[in-house]
Amino acid sequence: MIPGFWLDGASWAPATRDLEAAGHRTLAMTLPGKESPIASRHGIGLRDHIDAVVDVLDSIDAPAVLVGHSGGAAIIQGAADARPESVAKLIYVDAVPLPDGGVVNDELPVVGCSIPLPGWEVFDDADLTDLTDPLRQEFRRMAIPEPALVATDPQSVRNAARFGIPAAVIACEFSAAQIQGWIESGEAFTSELARIEKLSIHELPTGHWPQLTRPAELGQLLADVVGNRG
Template sequence: MDIILVPGFWLDASSWAEVTPALAAAGHQVHPLTLPGLESVDAPRAGIGLRTHIDAVVARIDALDHVVVLVGHSGGGAIIHGAVDARPDRVVRAIYVDSGPLGEGGVINDELPEDGDDVPLPPWELFEDEDLTGLNEELRAMFRARAVPEPKGVAQDQQRLHNEARFGVPATVIACEFPSAMLIEMIAAGHPYVAELGRVRDVDYVDLPTGHWPQFTKPAELGAAILAAVDRGAVGR
């Protein structure tokens, strides 16, 4: 199976480095992406928006010969959902790592502090305690040293969706900061935050208790959870 890994904000393809070996060892073709504007601290980010990143994922799907599994961490969840909307017939499963599908008109996060065309990694004090669970001082230093500013447009642009076939693509949510039971309760209550997720017809939930960056805090467990979800996606294909 071809597995496309989409990182969250401030991260490039190397952020999946401790997750990809288990996927490759299981025989999968793994494609961790560095999205436009995240190539380096000095990369230009003017004019790069949410659609730019979605189009980059769609281009990778189109470059492959077979159906794919998409994995999106954090803000990458909105990006892979846009790609599912564009290519629902090519995606056998969308896996959301501490994230979920972003619906029409939604934005990933327009409250993050910006600096021109950039959204730099904020100070740790701006994050919730749940975000930082397991992210010890060594991991925080590593993350900050490798962090690349996110293009402002990716954080602030509205999601635009067109194809209701997206709701037929099976999904897995790997819940880290908060238990999946909370998400299920929110869907049942009609909470707008999970309205788009609630419309997906086939959703599996996996609990991986840790903070918002499990690829750093629990990479082996995250790899195992992704593998299990990929196996479910391959059934019948």
């Protein structure tokens, strides 16, 4: 389970409880440079985060389901490109995989080699749906600056075997019909989704951080999707 920007592995706790109750083993990763607010982020880029996931895949003896939230989508996509035989399923939480050469977000404000959690005015209203003032305070308390290069390094995916891995999108800010419409109309940012041989889209209407705003529902939906019941 790969967190999005500004979050560590502990942010997945509500979802891991449901998955483990369903009999799954989980590993919620804290990625390099995100071990603490004062960790060094110098020189850490997207490939370093992908390689950290690949190292875990190489250490286990069965294919794994990879779950990526937000910017974590590019990371699980890159890991699947590197080790398609080691990935049983990909789950993108309020995110889609990047086209080759795409970047996660090169518009976020950078401070040195880091991207601290910016002010709420940077985000769209849809991002902030259900993120109440107490949840915003909790998010800011737990937030860890993101290594800047993770946001701006271009994605490199060249292995067509990744399209044979079953994938699911958990759509929070947009409906399944909207996403399907973008795929059918040839929108560039959905070009990777369009080539996935077995894709399902599941709705969880809320803002961009469902692990904070609707944790119980996210955990149950993940358990359903991982267990092939949804």
